[in-house]
Amino acid sequence: MKYDYKIELKVRDYECDVQGIVNNAVYMNYLEHARHEFFLTQGIDFVELAKQNINLVVVRAELDYKFPLKSGDKFWIAVNFENLSPIRFAFNQDIYRTEDDKLILKAKIIGTSLNEKGKPISLIHVS
Amino acid sequence: MKYDYKIELKVRDYECDVQGIVNNAVYMNYLEHARHEFFLTQGIDFVELAKQNINLVVVRAELDYKFPLKSGDKFWIAVNFENLSPIRFAFNQDIYRTEDDKLILKAKIIGTSLNEKGKPISLIHVS
Amino acid sequence: MKYDYKIELKVRDYECDVQGIVNNAVYMNYLEHARHEFFLTQGIDFVELAKQNINLVVVRAELDYKFPLKSGDKFWIAVNFENLSPIRFAFNQDIYRTEDDKLILKAKIIGTSLNEKGKPISLIHVS
Amino acid sequence: MKYDYKIELKVRDYECDVQGIVNNAVYMNYLEHARHEFFLTQGIDFVELAKQNINLVVVRAELDYKFPLKSGDKFWIAVNFENLSPIRFAFNQDIYRTEDDKLILKAKIIGTSLNEKGKPISLIHVS
Numbered sequence: 001m002k003y004d005y006k007i008e009l010k011v012r013d014y015e016c017d018v019q020g021i022v023n024n025a026v027y028m029n030y031l032e033h034a035r036h037e038f039f040l041t042q043g044i045d046f047v048e049l050a051k052q053n054i055n056l057v058v059v060r061a062e063l064d065y066k067f068p069l070k071s072g073d074k075f076w077i078a079v080n081f082e083n084l085s086p087i088r089f090a091f092n093q094d095i096y097r098t099e100d101d102k103l104i105l106k107a108k109i110i111g112t113s114l115n116e117k118g119k120p121i122s123l124i125h126v127s
Numbered sequence: 128m129k130y131d132y133k134i135e136l137k138v139r140d141y142e143c144d145v146q147g148i149v150n151n152a153v154y155m156n157y158l159e160h161a162r163h164e165f166f167l168t169q170g171i172d173f174v175e176l177a178k179q180n181i182n183l184v185v186v187r188a189e190l191d192y193k194f195p196l197k198s199g200d201k202f203w204i205a206v207n208f209e210n211l212s213p214i215r216f217a218f219n220q221d222i223y224r225t226e227d228d229k230l231i232l233k234a235k236i237i238g239t240s241l242n243e244k245g246k247p248i249s250l251i252h253v254s
Numbered sequence: 255m256k257y258d259y260k261i262e263l264k265v266r267d268y269e270c271d272v273q274g275i276v277n278n279a280v281y282m283n284y285l286e287h288a289r290h291e292f293f294l295t296q297g298i299d300f301v302e303l304a305k306q307n308i309n310l311v312v313v314r315a316e317l318d319y320k321f322p323l324k325s326g327d328k329f330w331i332a333v334n335f336e337n338l339s340p341i342r343f344a345f346n347q348d349i350y351r352t353e354d355d356k357l358i359l360k361a362k363i364i365g366t367s368l369n370e371k372g373k374p375i376s377l378i379h380v381s
Numbered sequence: 382m383k384y385d386y387k388i389e390l391k392v393r394d395y396e397c398d399v400q401g402i403v404n405n406a407v408y409m410n411y412l413e414h415a416r417h418e419f420f421l422t423q424g425i426d427f428v429e430l431a432k433q434n435i436n437l438v439v440v441r442a443e444l445d446y447k448f449p450l451k452s453g454d455k456f457w458i459a460v461n462f463e464n465l466s467p468i469r470f471a472f473n474q475d476i477y478r479t480e481d482d483k484l485i486l487k488a489k490i491i492g493t494s495l496n497e498k499g500k501p502i503s504l505i506h507v508s
Contacts, residue, residue: 141287
């Protein structure tokens with residue numbers, strides 16, 4: 001399969017909770033990092049935009065947790081980008097454990113760009 | 128309106144990102160804390176269960192981000208619990224800004240209980 | 255004993271790691287939150303200053319971990335402020351478990367204020 | 382210079398706060414991750430030990446913040462290990478920005494191993 005972007009990371013011990021598995025909120029961190037790294041490959045810099053008071057924000061997130069990551073696991077995130085409308089974009093992001101390509105999580109993240117008045121604007125054009 | 132549980136919290140500065148608003152992953156932390164506090168009122172202790180190798184886990188999360196919280200905001204989380212099946216439960220959780228009861232986020236979190244072999248078991252009976 | 259400021263918080267499950275105790279980095283979050291809440295009582299707003307490109311930053315931290323907090327523990331943070339020089343200030347911050355006032359952590363945090371060029375400036379005058 | 386261990390990481394946007402720089406607590410995460418990776422090279426597994434109720438814990442931390450990391454910065458952590466006594470060990474850990482080897486943070490972390498009764502035990506023998 002082909003992906004618009006792919007990144008490999010490794011679980012850090014402080015990301016695991018008392019159950020010994022990665023806490024559910026941490027996957028949102030992983031997914032965000034993958035999106036921002038993808039954006040950078042497109043010349044879009046989340047932090048630079050924020051300085052100009054243009055905020056890339058998540059408006060909806062759907063996450064299906066299939067199997068937990070645990071301490072020391074390497075994993076990779078497949079990122080696919082889609083323009084939904086002039087002001088909305090979607091990411092399909094799947095996380096796989098590197099060792100055996102086991103599916104860990106499927107996510108759909110819908111985002112938009114807000115100007116300094118909080119109005120959605122057309123910003124992201126990824127070909 | 129009536130809720131099964133309600134908790135009020137306050138945004139801490141370290142929870143905000145470069146945009147000056149609460150990072151999207153942090154809401155998952157807020158929601159989890161509210162669920163665990165609710166569970167405690169029902170005699171269900173997430174950490175004690177984990178010590179017995181029974182893990183309460185999220186299997187699906189849907190979050191609609193309506194309006195961002197920012198530094199210093201007080202907010203409250205409304206929690207409604209529902210048994211979906213003997214082995215699945217759902218939480219409807221809404222976050223409101225305390226100041227004006229503005230809706231911040233709507234979430235639906237589906238969870239299950241796993242035994243030490245990772246098999247779903249029937250555990251949560253909230254009346 | 256008298257303190258310049260005091261705040262009570264409660265451990266959240268996601269702040270605990272695989273050892274079942276609060277992760278060492280999380281105490282830095284607790285301490286920062288207590289300092290920022292104290293600053294607010296003095297009319298000093300960390301986030302407002304950041305918007306003006308004035309950054310309150312930590313230059314040195316010393317932490318003595320005496321006893322771990324665990325899930326569900328309530329604790330309070332005693333905050334004492336001291337001006338070290340026109341451009342440096344110090345916080346002595348002790349964390350106690352509420353249940354029995356057991357000492358959990360002793361910290362000394364030294365900070366300064368930086369202007370937009372990163373130069374230390376005289377800002378904090380707490381009487 | 383020679384180090385017992387060295388690891389390179391990259392700042393993730395969610396690790397930065399409203400000031401646009403890495404939050405002071407996040408450095409504790411970085412340092413812990415570097416120590417645990419070093420331990421693994423010595424056959425010492427933090428998580429496996431925790432499952433046996435042996436906890437590696439920090440008893441004292443000293444951090445000198447020299448210069449902030451910001452979004453996108455790559456950095457490396459130099460780790461030096463020292464046995465202080467049969468039951469205490471120390472880590473000297475320096476963080477440098479990769480781009481120009483600028484010193485970002487100097488840390489000294491003192492740790493011990495606790496058995497299930499919370500008593501310090503002799504565990505770590507790194508040659």
